[in-house]
Amino acid sequence: MNAFRTLLHPSRVVTVPLRNAYRWFDERTGITQLVHKGLYEAVPHSGGWAYTLGSATLVLILLQLFSGIFLLLDYVPSVEEAWQSLHFLQAQDAFGNWVRGLHLWGAYTLILVIGLHALRTFLSASYKRPRELNWMSGALLFFLVLGLAITGAMLPWDNAAYWTATVVTNILHYFPLIGDGLRQLWRGGTFVGPITLTRTFALHVWVLPFVLFAFIGAHLYLLRRHGEFGAWVNYNTETDDPDKEIGERIRNAEPPYPTKRIERRYAAPKRTVDFFPDQLFKDTAVSVGLVAIIFIAGLIFGATLDEPADSATLTYVPTPEWFYLPLDQFLVLTPHDPLIAVGIFVIVLAGAAAFFLLPFLDRSRERRPTRRPEVLVPALFMIFAVIFLAVLGVNRLYNL
Numbered sequence: 402m403n404a405f406r407t408l409l410h411p412s413r414v415v416t417v418p419l420r421n422a423y424r425w426f427d428e429r430t431g432i433t434q435l436v437h438k439g440l441y442e443a444v445p446h447s448g449g450w451a452y453t454l455g456s457a458t459l460v461l462i463l464l465q466l467f468s469g470i471f472l473l474l475d476y477v478p479s480v481e482e483a484w485q486s487l488h489f490l491q492a493q494d495a496f497g498n499w500v501r502g503l504h505l506w507g508a509y510t511l512i513l514v515i516g517l518h519a520l521r522t523f524l525s526a527s528y529k530r531p532r533e534l535n536w537m538s539g540a541l542l543f544f545l546v547l548g549l550a551i552t553g554a555m556l557p558w559d560n561a562a563y564w565t566a567t568v569v570t571n572i573l574h575y576f577p578l579i580g581d582g583l584r585q586l587w588r589g590g591t592f593v594g595p596i597t598l599t600r601t602f603a604l605h606v607w608v609l610p611f612v613l614f615a616f617i618g619a620h621l622y623l624l625r626r627h628g629e630f631g632a633w634v635n636y637n638t639e640t641d642d643p644d645k646e647i648g649e650r651i652r653n654a655e656p657p658y659p660t661k662r663i664e665r666r667y668a669a670p671k672r673t674v675d676f677f678p679d680q681l682f683k684d685t686a687v688s689v690g691l692v693a694i695i696f697i698a699g700l701i702f703g704a705t706l707d708e709p710a711d712s713a714t715l716t717y718v719p720t721p722e723w724f725y726l727p728l729d730q731f732l733v734l735t736p737h738d739p740l741i742a743v744g745i746f747v748i749v750l751a752g753a754a755a756f757f758l759l760p761f762l763d764r765s766r767e768r769r770p771t772r773r774p775e776v777l778v779p780a781l782f783m784i785f786a787v788i789f790l791a792v793l794g795v796n797r798l799y800n801l
């Protein structure tokens with residue numbers, strides 16, 4: 402009788418089937434092993450807060466996906482209805498303005514955070530062997546995020562969107578030989594119109610996210626393959642006999658270390674810790690903090706919707722999104738000459754190519770920032786120039 406009672410005890414009635422269901426699921430998926438692998442992944446002992454930016458970038462991209470899906474429930478990608486549908490969303494839907502705000506402020510924060518993540522991996526020289534492809538896949542992700550931001554800005558089909566579409570599609574014209582063809586292809590004709598919006602929508606919602614998630618997969622795969630140990634701090638020696646210390650590290654290293662054909666010093670990191678609990682806690686704290694700020698900013702500021710697009714307007718003064726302001730200000734400051742415009746286009750392309758190819762431009766073995774003035778000084782100059790141009794043009798900002 403007692404055994405019967407124990408068997409039918411409420412806690413057993415619930416837990417036994419649950420446990421069996423979990424076992425069934427685990428046998429088929431290997432979920433326990435997967436979670437275990439993720440939690441006990443070796444990460445740098447000296448990592449810390451600067452290493453939270455990569456996972457924060459991932460979380461912010463997922464937030465964009467989430468808020469974007471909600472926007473798609475109402476948004477209609479046609480020149481007659483795009484503006485109307487967003488106006489309806491803002492005016493009639495209880496949370497409409499908040500969701501638009503989430504998507505907008507999420508995008509702004511994402512651009513800042515991905516930029517900081519790139520800056521941290523640049524300063525720590527994490528792009529050096531064997532992480533060249535980590536950097537290059539990351540650089541492509543950065544371009545894709547900028548592409549998503551600018552195509553998104555064209556979708557509301559208000560005046561700001563219309564003029565953004567006009568100016569951005571026109572940039573293609575400066576590509577030698579194929580430029581005009583590309584502009585025609587994107588616009589769906591000579592001028593910006595209904596087909597431009599349909600194609601921009603397809604880029605923003607299908608093409609760019611598809612490529613983005615493919616490259617995120619590649620970036621994370623490479624991260625797991627080489628570990629998060631790009632920074633020089635992982636290879637500092639602590640004893641009086643550095644050679645012996647490095648030798649011991651190499652002897653005790655577990656795969657994928659020691660890294661092949663690399664200076665001995667950088668072959669195996671000095672000290673690793675498990676991802677759980679310290680780093681996971683820091684990653685979660687930063688991501689939750691950022692998401693909370695975005696929710697609050699979205700609620701308070703929402704997102705602006707200008708007058709419906711009017712190509713005949715004579716009074717509207719187009720201004721760029723803040724993240725393109727430095728480039729726009731550069732154009733404003735230079736004389737209006739087609740040849741100069743081509744020159745600026747070439748400079749920007751060369752800058753983007755240098756950013757992408759950095760691991761092959763900086764071939765020195767040195768990783769400490771202060772001993773890499775040949776890359777640090779030009780990079781600081783670039784950052785200073787971008788901030789300076791942004792400050793000069795700040796009074797023309799539209800969207801802030």
Ligand code: HEM
Binds near residue numbers: 519525528538624631
């Ligand atoms: C969608 C965008 C991105 C995601 C989701 C992402 C994610 C991550 C994560 C989770 C890490 C490990 C933690 C950390 O170091 O912060 C990492 C490392 C790394 N990322 Fe990214 N990242 C992105 C964009 C970029 C960009 C724009 C660059 C540079 C141009 C970059 C270059 C690197 C490098 C070189 C590492 C290795 C760091 C090391 O070993 O020290 N990533 N990324």
